[in-house]
Amino acid sequence: MIKKGNESWFRMLFIWRGSVLPKLLPRLILLLLLSIGIVFFKGTLFNYKVPLNPTPFTLFGIALALFLGFRNNASYDRFWEARKLWGALLNDTRSLVRQSITLTSYSAQSEEVISFVRYLTALVYALKHQLRNTDASADLQQRLPQELAARINATLYKPIMILKELGCWIKEAKLQGKMDSIQQTAMDENLNKLSDIIGGCERLASTPIPYTYSILLHRTVYLYCLMLPFGFVDSLGWFTPLVVVFIAYTFVALEAIADEIEDPFGTEANDLALNAMSISIETTLLEMVEQPLPLQPTSKNNIID
Template sequence: MIIRQRENWFKMLFVWKGSVLPAILPRLGLLLLISVGVVFVQGRLFEYKIPLNPAAFTLLGVALAIFLGFRNNASYERFWEGRKLWGALLIDTRSLTRQALTMTGLPADSPEVLSFVRLLIAFTYALKHQLRRTDPSEDFQRLLSPELVHQLAKARFKPILLLREMGTWVQTGKEAGRIDSITQAAIDHNLNQLSNIVGGCERIASTPIPYTYNVLLHRTVYLYCFLLPFGLVDSIGWMTPLMVVFVGYTFMALESIVTEIEEPFGTEPNDLALNAISQTIEASLLEMAGQEVPKALKPKKKFILD
């Protein structure tokens, strides 16, 4: 956000909310305990001195850098692709509304145009509910005709059936002689785009990063962290707990963030604001169609999407 106030560099060090620190605190605590114990026994386990040093850990840096770097980039790309798809949804529903308003030969305030706009809004909510596995019936009831609500209730791929409805709406206009084949093709082009969006979201939701990667990264990070106290204790003594927890924090926090954002359609703090985007789409389409925008859809003062 452009006008988001820059945070003071000092205060930012102690941010609690919006940090993943709370989630990984227990593990860091355990790591701290172990480090303190290792310092206490001077790196000995029973009688045996564990002979480790930092050089051995440096060799593991290559693997760690590749695993963490890859998983971070792949996860962020999934997050950003999800955001792009929902941005495209805003774009395409607006384009379709503009086409319905100016290319179908219908007056801008006719009920037919409004019913098409409602199909677009219902499509948006249907996609949101499918991705979050929540119940869309409430949104459907306020936007669609009872028959259509009934028909959708049994369907598995609800947004796709709404797309078919839009196709039928255009065909009705064509049969009534208001829309010719060329305009139909232009609208159909944008319906194809909506189909792309549904398919793109389904792809992200249904195909995670291969699980094997996660296991491999996870094991490497944790084994590395829990062996590290033995590697540092000889050279940095009682500073070992501090440095081990510092290193552990960077790795565990990164793993924690990417696990959140690699499934961008969920409801965790760093996931996409699907609710806010859906409401923005509804507000924008209603405004275009000259409708009153319900107050609930107006952005709060600090609302992130405008």
């Protein structure tokens, strides 16, 4: 995620960071050169004057903008749903920590409560690693008893296996007379919510927007931009390359951003800062049980991962 700065409206026009411009530059320069060539040859290909004019481009450009709008909406909804799920992860783990103190007869600094908090943080890190396809073993070993960490690490669906252990912790507390079954089911209700959160993230990660949509729009946007200079060469003359690159920049950039945030758990600049969020959750959970806090995340070039 890119941190929002406090730039004035004027400085925002020339900002480099957070823009997709660097990534798209090669393609736009290609288009620029092509447009210049087309203007130079006055829109003829091998002595054949290409008979395009702005009318079909107006019609089709607006249609294309509508379809891009649809794609943007769908991608942004995915991004925002992913963010909501990680927000719910924060809320729900906080609720569980509070309940482990107030619905049981354990005290806030007891061995058991602290171990419960460690399980929760391990779950959060395991989920992050699952969504990013990275190795969870180091983070698990730091937060779980060694034997358990090894056992969890060997499974396919690690966060859910840790969730089961949380359920067992509660069952144990009940067996030891630290809570009754009413309090147990109240905590279990929050485990259900955790299950929904984990599954919701898996759903977003495993099911993209139907691939055919992406292909179709990608193709249409690029083909449209390619044909654009032929349509405007007669009326705009040497301004054609500038206008074409300006229009193409907006269309291609929107398509690129939509493609980037469609999979919000990745590590591209506009993706969610799963790393920073994991540390935040760990911080607030440990603060609730008055334990030393972890190091806060730092941003590089205003980008937090």
